[in-house]
Amino acid sequence: MNQDHFKAAVLEGIPDDLPAEKPYDPALNHAPGRKDLLTEEEKKLAIRNALRYIPRRHHRLMAGELAEELKRFGRIYMYRYRPDYPITARNIDAFPHRSRHAAAIMLMLSNNLDHAVAQHPDELITYGGNGAVFQNWAQYRLTMKYLAEMTDEQTLVLYSGHPLGLFPSHPDAPRAVVTNGMVVPNYSCQDEYERMNALGVTQYGQMTAGSFMYIGPQGIVHGTTITIMNAGRLMLGTGEGGLAGKVFVTSGLGGMSGAQPRATVIAGGICVVAEVNPKAIAKRFSQGWVDEVYEKPDPLLSRVEKARGDREAVSLAYRGNVVDLWEFLVKHEVAVDLGSDQTSLHNPFGGGYYPVGVEFGEASRMMSEQPAKFREAVYESLRRQVEAINELTGKGMFFWDYGNAFLLESGRAGADIFTQDGHYRYPSYVQAIMGPLFFDYGFGPFRWICTSSDPADLVATDRIAREELERIALDVPADIRGQLEDNIHWIREAANHHLVVGSQARILYADCEGRIAIARAFNRAIREGKISAPVVLGRDHHDVSGTDSPFRETSNIEDGSMYTADMSVQNVIGDAFRGATWVSLHNGGGVGWGEVINGGFGLVLDGSPEADRRLEMMLHWDVNNGIARRNWARNEGSMKAIRREMERAPRLKVTLPHLVDDDILEGLF
Numbered sequence: 001m002n003q004d005h006f007k008a009a010v011l012e013g014i015p016d017d018l019p020a021e022k023p024y025d026p027a028l029n030h031a032p033g034r035k036d037l038l039t040e041e042e043k044k045l046a047i048r049n050a051l052r053y054i055p056r057r058h059h060r061l062m063a064g065e066l067a068e069e070l071k072r073f074g075r076i077y078m079y080r081y082r083p084d085y086p087i088t089a090r091n092i093d094a095f096p097h098r099s100r101h102a103a104a105i106m107l108m109l110s111n112n113l114d115h116a117v118a119q120h121p122d123e124l125i126t127y128g129g130n131g132a133v134f135q136n137w138a139q140y141r142l143t144m145k146y147l148a149e150m151t152d153e154q155t156l157v158l159y160s161g162h163p164l165g166l167f168p169s170h171p172d173a174p175r176a177v178v179t180n181g182m183v184v185p186n187y188s189c190q191d192e193y194e195r196m197n198a199l200g201v202t203q204y205g206q207m208t209a210g211s212f213m214y215i216g217p218q219g220i221v222h223g224t225t226i227t228i229m230n231a232g233r234l235m236l237g238t239g240e241g242g243l244a245g246k247v248f249v250t251s252g253l254g255g256m257s258g259a260q261p262r263a264t265v266i267a268g269g270i271c272v273v274a275e276v277n278p279k280a281i282a283k284r285f286s287q288g289w290v291d292e293v294y295e296k297p298d299p300l301l302s303r304v305e306k307a308r309g310d311r312e313a314v315s316l317a318y319r320g321n322v323v324d325l326w327e328f329l330v331k332h333e334v335a336v337d338l339g340s341d342q343t344s345l346h347n348p349f350g351g352g353y354y355p356v357g358v359e360f361g362e363a364s365r366m367m368s369e370q371p372a373k374f375r376e377a378v379y380e381s382l383r384r385q386v387e388a389i390n391e392l393t394g395k396g397m398f399f400w401d402y403g404n405a406f407l408l409e410s411g412r413a414g415a416d417i418f419t420q421d422g423h424y425r426y427p428s429y430v431q432a433i434m435g436p437l438f439f440d441y442g443f444g445p446f447r448w449i450c451t452s453s454d455p456a457d458l459v460a461t462d463r464i465a466r467e468e469l470e471r472i473a474l475d476v477p478a479d480i481r482g483q484l485e486d487n488i489h490w491i492r493e494a495a496n497h498h499l500v501v502g503s504q505a506r507i508l509y510a511d512c513e514g515r516i517a518i519a520r521a522f523n524r525a526i527r528e529g530k531i532s533a534p535v536v537l538g539r540d541h542h543d544v545s546g547t548d549s550p551f552r553e554t555s556n557i558e559d560g561s562m563y564t565a566d567m568s569v570q571n572v573i574g575d576a577f578r579g580a581t582w583v584s585l586h587n588g589g590g591v592g593w594g595e596v597i598n599g600g601f602g603l604v605l606d607g608s609p610e611a612d613r614r615l616e617m618m619l620h621w622d623v624n625n626g627i628a629r630r631n632w633a634r635n636e637g638s639m640k641a642i643r644r645e646m647e648r649a650p651r652l653k654v655t656l657p658h659l660v661d662d663d664i665l666e667g668l669f
Helices: 003-012 040-051 056-073 100-113 137-149 190-199 218-236 259-266 278-286 297-310 322-331 360-369 371-393 406-412 429-437 455-473 478-497 512-527 566-577 609-632 636-648
Strands: 125-127 154-159 162-168 176-180 247-251 270-275 292-294 314-319 444-450 505-510 535-539 582-587 597-605
Touching (some): 100 444, 270 322, 297 314, 444 512, 512 597, 535 609, 566 609
Parallel strands (some): 176 582
Antiparallel strands (some): 444 505, 444 535
16 A cells, blocks of 8 residues: 555545455454453444444444454454554654644554554554553544544544544644543442443553553563662662572563563563463564573473573563463472562453463453353462462562552452551562652653654664763762663663664653753754654653552552542643643553553654743643652652752742651550
């Protein structure tokens, strides 16, 4: 398909004539079938809801086809409407558009659905088993048409993948406002979500899937590298020697978890990762994110011990169930230094976790046809997994929850995961590492995407970002010097690790000063022609401000407000009127539906003075909203950080807490 045909196909939107049926490609990694949970009347309603997108003269034919999809897959994806052109992050000007900012959004959402990037591309799922960009292909087609037609005086509104329409606005307004899974609180539970998702009225957007900000495994590999490095420093005393000779055992090679093997190698360690899905293993191996694959545990163990002796940095995948791996390590008394888990336990009964003792294909059948039996198999598997982990931590392994709801679901399964006083045995990675070292000081995942899709532009941005951080590092307080130095090292080495999958993108952790300085320098370079096209700025949810998640990002908030969501909602509102190009607000993300509220943004830098103004205002708020909240929770790092920021920005006035001596409270009750 040539460029003109591509543009015409985008502008066609929902075609008047039915597209040809699309073959179901068994070679692709498809989402598992969802359980049959709708009544007969609800199934009719689901089909009515889907047919709203299709001209009436096709309804009789399509009703039967959609009913078959619902019966076979438990969801309606409208496979027939999947476009014939490859979906990928093209050059920004390859997309038909009247607004260049809208074209940037088209590039970003296309990257989320690229076959090289997405976990289940035909089901419009980017990662996490159910992190969706859209619910069906009609929504994709209509959204692309709207973005191609819109001007800078319109805003696109998206309700859980559904393009509500283009509404009059103004150039300073966001070009798109996205919400996913926003449900009246009393109905925000897993069963209700499954029902509403099957009806086609809501979706689980994760964070960066439904907000068009996913950049492949690189998006998490940096944070994972930082986490693993600091786990070694804090828990093993590795110091500057890194993780040489240290073994990290975990699970998952999906869109997020697939970062673990690469991150461990960058940190100098040995990663042993289990994965049950052969297609996921093949994908990560072909992309170079895992070095070697083993079918049996015995040769895997021999390889681990050789790497340990040689202090070799290497990633080793075990094709099998992680519970079998943990139990094998216990039985053979293998010394493990670090352990975690990144199965998609936010979605434990819909393909996010595969129970031990059940073959992969059989598990996929059981979850839809025998959901009660599958649920109990998952819970029994979690109980065995925790038992093995407890054995190894008793011998010196440091284990942490990676924010995937492992502790939450293990507790629900009745596993031995609690201490005598009712707390979890193991901390989340935010409680133990990322919260006190990074989030409390405003350091978080600042990411950018070169809309030219030209690797030369990425090289230029890497250099600019490094130079800005090196300049800032000349005069910083001791409590954040290490964070800066780690990120300078990261950006110096990033290109050597071949991290790009999909869009020409990069990520590093920076605080408010660093983010604004880098963004300002990017915008200047675009204006001067040193970068050939606009750059999109964004972040994910592993950040100081955008996410209220009591089992992950805000798990180190201990003033009783960890279950509130004012911060993330305020974050989106503030980003919207301070200049974000698009904003998003999601129920769910990482730890599960109803367990977290996420706010996100995208900001297009186009070299203009308006972009200079927007980046200053928006990035300052996007970081300091969270620092101010953490300061009020009496987090030590945040109290220091917000005082420094008020000195740097005189118009900022934040309420500071008065600390209470413990002895004053003794004996009051």
